[in-house]
Amino acid sequence: MALSKPQLGIQSPILCQLCEREPKISWKCLECDLLMCNACKNNIHPKIKTAGEHMILDFKDIGKISSPSKNIGSTSPSSKDPANIDITLVEEYKTNLDGIFHLAISLDGSLWIGNGDHKKGIRLFSSHTGLQKVKCEGNKLKVTSSFNSYISGIAITPGNDLLIATRGSILKQIKSGTNKIIDTVFDLGSGLPSSIHVTRKNKVIVGTYVTEEKSTVVVMNHEGNCENVYGEDQTKGVSFSSTTNITSTSNDHIFVVEELIGNTEGRVFVLGQGNLITIYSGHSVINTVDIPFKPCDLTTTPADNVIVVDFNSNTLHILNSSGQLMTYISTGDKGILTPISIGLAMAGNVCMLYIGCPESESKDAKLYKLNMIGC
Template sequence: MAYFQSVHKSQIPINCHLCDSKKNIKWKCVDCGLFICDKCKEGRHLRIKNAQDHNVISIKDVGLHSEKLDFTNIKCTDHSAQSCCLFCKRCDSLVCPTCVSKVHKKHANDLIEISEAYNIKIDELKERQSNIKMEKEKAITRKKHLEQCKNAENAKYNKVIPNILNHGNALKKAIDKYIEELKDEVDEHLKAILKSIDTDLHNLSKSMEHSNEKNREVEILIKTQDVAKFFSEVGRSFKSNEVLVPKSQSSYNSIPNFFPGEITQSNVGVLQSEESPEKLSIAFKILQEYQTELSRVSQIIPCVDNSVWINSSSDGCIINAEPRGRKLTVVSNFKMTVYGMAITQSNNLLLSVHGKSRLQKLNITTGKLTDTDFDVDPLVPISIHTTSGNKVIVVGISEKLRRKAVFLINDKGDHETVYEHDKHNQPLFSYPRSITSTSNGNIQLVDFHKGKKGRVVVLVKGSDMIHSYNGDPKINKHKSFKPQRIVTTSRDNVMVTDLDTEIIHILNSNGCLISWYNTKDIGILHPFSLALTPTGQVYIGCTRQAGSTAKEAKIYEVTISGC
């Protein structure tokens, strides 16, 4: 039986419903719906048939107890002479006996009690409300952080300007004009920075207002006692209550510092920008945990149909599975050693298969494996990434030739760019493993050879510049940085798993550490692979402990806020 919460809002004194006296009313009979005094509770009320079985509560508790809804008197919208008796899940509608006999005969397995349907809809609404609240919390967190950025920039502004003015006071009058130009330049920097931040703050505030409005709509619908109205509006509510936090910039420009020069007209001082990566507050929450029979989840590819492709190169197989409740149901299993996978725009798989220099395409409908135009011969591809611009980035290696290279390949198979040596003709990479890219065109890859320290290499688009992240002195104080897999987040940052520390390092698009998270804090051990789902969640695939022979690697579906 479904329930709603009755809420006692009125403070107006009422008479006893049985004796009509103005005595102090202390009780309510939930079954009768009567408010009664002490005397009638022990007297007149007990004369009512079966009153001894009634639920009598203190009026102080009104609103805390659930009251039954009446599902027996809902008129059918198509047959006004009849009342609805069941709910059809297939048609998502209430039905009367005539509806069942004329339209829903073949829907027997989809017909359920109205009360059960009500409970299902209430649960769905509450889940939607929970999602709205979670998105609102994300917006609040983001807004707080942006306000901190704004305050920090104002504080920095208040520090930089006096430095400029103090230095200007020591200069001759002839250079006063240049000092004013510097001041104006800082003002323009601040104006541009605050405009950028204020734009995001405005969008977040609008989103929060929208969240509050949608939350109120859902709250009203949950508390309504008009069941007919409930079912007429609940479907529309599902369609209209989608609330998403607008994307904001992952980082902002910062006011340049002032560096004083000698007191000469040619060297008054200059403004110089400094790298100021945004520090993030990160939160992980496990949504679901799945047990596999694999020794390692080398890679995960989520699909738009909610299924996932799982690669276990150590077990020599790739698996297509569907999450069903708490279980992953295997749909297909291909026995082959695959080093890397990527999804195409047509939702087929690109595979780097053992022994082949040319990428293979797996048709996920037919299971047929065919050659592609993406070839890195004489090297062997070991990692693949598809960009938003429909290009393919391939990591190729050859131990025999002692070559390791990264290829940017267009859809025709042409090698547009090859990264292999620096300007001194020295190898760029030790052993590149996993690769991703960000919207600014930078390529980020994991470079790690067993027995050596690892790093994340950033190849800057349109430049010879190469940045690298070698781990954090505090995080990797006792255990060296051993990066394994890398993925780009929805905010254009990158996340990297660290084999020995169980830390996920979070970097900006230039390879600077902006946050980190210890997955042991939520019970995730030995994280190895990462994947972003089409709906914004993250899959974390695990490996087994060093020295173990168990085949019980786990996969976690988590939500991550803040990055």
């Protein structure tokens, strides 16, 4: 395969340097030093033997960096070939919300979304909501339940109940098929919940506020008994200022989003059995001083990878189960700006990804439905 570079003159368009035909350049491989069209990036470049180790940059971002770096926080890039990981936009939904800050997907395919904010004088099924249950019907969302309640985190249990972190130390729930918020056996004592996650093994993991500047991550079994606490003893190298979202992988690694002081950036802790594995702080190709890494949400894929939503750069960082960056995908290329929440579900053999955003100039927060492959 000849990889030649055409002569560029004032009247000559820049062509893809693989097929030498397509004038629409979308990508640049930093290792090959080649400009590529979208078709060659997906079909030709992966045939290069070491393609899985190459860093491919969106063409419009080339001028934003001086040189590539393969240092990813305290980790190294995964050797898994990222070329087959991609997303395709299926549908865009408008909501009557001012932000989709919380997103969870029920086992029946319905979605729980909301901005988590409580307002006075609002009744059930009103247009405002701290929390809504919706169904996708064509290109519209049908609201089936609405709750005017403060919400700091939501998660689906194996029994398809919705577990809720709200004000107060006791976690709440909405049992499947009901419209009533009730107490659970999960009591944090003096802590207040900031985030919540239910593992595949039915353990409940809760981020808690201890003080204004200190948080912990509490692991409980299904009976509400505490099994582990991270961040309680800083001598173990783990301390959190604020934990905003949590997920886990099948090897029992826990991924925790920490919001740093100022709410302009953050990082992702990867925790093992009582110890810190690594901290992911973004990648220098994606994140700069002007565009710091700001993880807002994360979810685990069927292949046990973790997708981290980066609000500032409109990017999905895809990590393996040890916290190493595999690849990244621009949501901005799909027209999805300022992504702030994420959820994933299987529809047969198809992996469906949902991304929520805050309100835009139209004042209606949007929810996006995408197909995802290779992850």
